[in-house]
Amino acid sequence: MTTFHNLAFQGVFDGDLTPLLGLPHEAFGIEGVEFYGRTSFLKAGLMFADALSTVSHTYAFEIQRAPLGMGLEGVLAKRRDVLTGILNGIDDEAWDPASDALLEATYDATTLAAKARNKAALQRDLGLDQRHDRLLFGVVSRLTAQKGSDLVAALADRIAALPAQLVVLGSGDAEITASFERAAHMHPRAIAKKIGFDEALAHRIEAGADCFLMPSRFEPCGLNQMYSQRYGTPPIARATGGLVDSIIDATPQSLRSGTATGFLFPDATQESLWSAVERALDVYAQPRQWQALQRAAMARDFGWRPRAREYVTLYRKLVGGGDGG
Numbered sequence: 289m290t291t292f293h294n295l296a297f298q299g300v301f302d303g304d305l306t307p308l309l310g311l312p313h314e315a316f317g318i319e320g321v322e323f324y325g326r327t328s329f330l331k332a333g334l335m336f337a338d339a340l341s342t343v344s345h346t347y348a349f350e351i352q353r354a355p356l357g358m359g360l361e362g363v364l365a366k367r368r369d370v371l372t373g374i375l376n377g378i379d380d381e382a383w384d385p386a387s388d389a390l391l392e393a394t395y396d397a398t399t400l401a402a403k404a405r406n407k408a409a410l411q412r413d414l415g416l417d418q419r420h421d422r423l424l425f426g427v428v429s430r431l432t433a434q435k436g437s438d439l440v441a442a443l444a445d446r447i448a449a450l451p452a453q454l455v456v457l458g459s460g461d462a463e464i465t466a467s468f469e470r471a472a473h474m475h476p477r478a479i480a481k482k483i484g485f486d487e488a489l490a491h492r493i494e495a496g497a498d499c500f501l502m503p504s505r506f507e508p509c510g511l512n513q514m515y516s517q518r519y520g521t522p523p524i525a526r527a528t529g530g531l532v533d534s535i536i537d538a539t540p541q542s543l544r545s546g547t548a549t550g551f552l553f554p555d556a557t558q559e560s561l562w563s564a565v566e567r568a569l570d571v572y573a574q575p576r577q578w579q580a581l582q583r584a585a586m587a588r589d590f591g592w593r594p595r596a597r598e599y600v601t602l603y604r605k606l607v608g609g610g611d612g613g
Contacts, residue, residue, distance in 0.1 A: 290333035291341045294508045295358040301327045334363050340371045343509035344530030348373030376509040377592035385519045390491040397586040410496030414480035423452040426497030428490045431460035436503030444471035448478040456481040494519040505556045517585035523550040524564045549585035
């Protein structure tokens with residue numbers, strides 16, 4: 289079994305490495321470990337494993353074609369019959385708003401009013417206007433093009449002008465980082481940023497934000513959209529990879545049925561993201577509908593137990609043990 293996550297990070301080495309591995313000469317070929325004149329351990333795993341798995345059903349489908357196959361789409365399409373997507377899980381004890389010691393106030397789906405205390409504390413601590421009526425968007429991410437952070441940075445002025453607020457935690461691309469720094473300087477009471485990693489602040493953003501932005505250009509699985517739903521903070525996310533598999537888009541139908549848990553948008557563009565922001569604003573203006581959205585999200589089970597059962601079933605099939613029971 290070969291299990292892999294993000295094909296953008298492959299670990300490809302010099303072609304001269306192949307004979308040092310004790311592999312026969314013919315292994316360095318298109319049906320072996322050769323990858324554009326170099327040696328790819330990942331390609332070897334994809335070619336010769338009895339089964340393949342990755343971290344979401346949609347990503348397993350997306351990587352069978354360019355560009356998300358990252359040069360390996362031909363191999364993956366050829367082996368589609370043994371390729372499975374199993375969504376990642378989260379540590380649902382560490383990420384539990386009902387017991388999270390890092391929060392200003394703990395809460396659950398029956399005590400959502402306490403979530404407002406976390407918003408007020410986040411605004412206070414980061415120097416934002418303490419306005420309960422300002423929609424507060426949160427971002428905790430690598431600040432890279434893959435994560436769509438440049439799209440958020442480009443819309444920062446429009447977010448401040450709504451008026452709304454934006455809190456950003458992360459590090460990465462220098463140009464994107466500088467864009468957020470400029471936006472925070474221009475709108476100090478509406479936009480706050482912290483460059484780097486801060487575990488406690490990540491929890492406080494998940495609890496204190498009203499919405500969580502994840503405009504990824506591709507996302508094999510993603511975890512923050514799961515944290516966000518658990519914390520009653522509906523995600524606004526690009527419809528790709530594990531984001532599709534873990535968010536129920538707030539369509540008129542899903543809102544009526546009470547199953548909506550967030551907002552998905554189709555294209556990795558500023559306008560597509562902005563359309564989703566406007567949809568979120570429309571629902572936020574209807575408190576009862578917004579709370580129904582929050583409660584539906586908080587009821588989802590993103591823990592590892594159901595995921596582990598899927599892996600056990602897969603492994604038992606591989607060793608001839610049937611469906612796993």
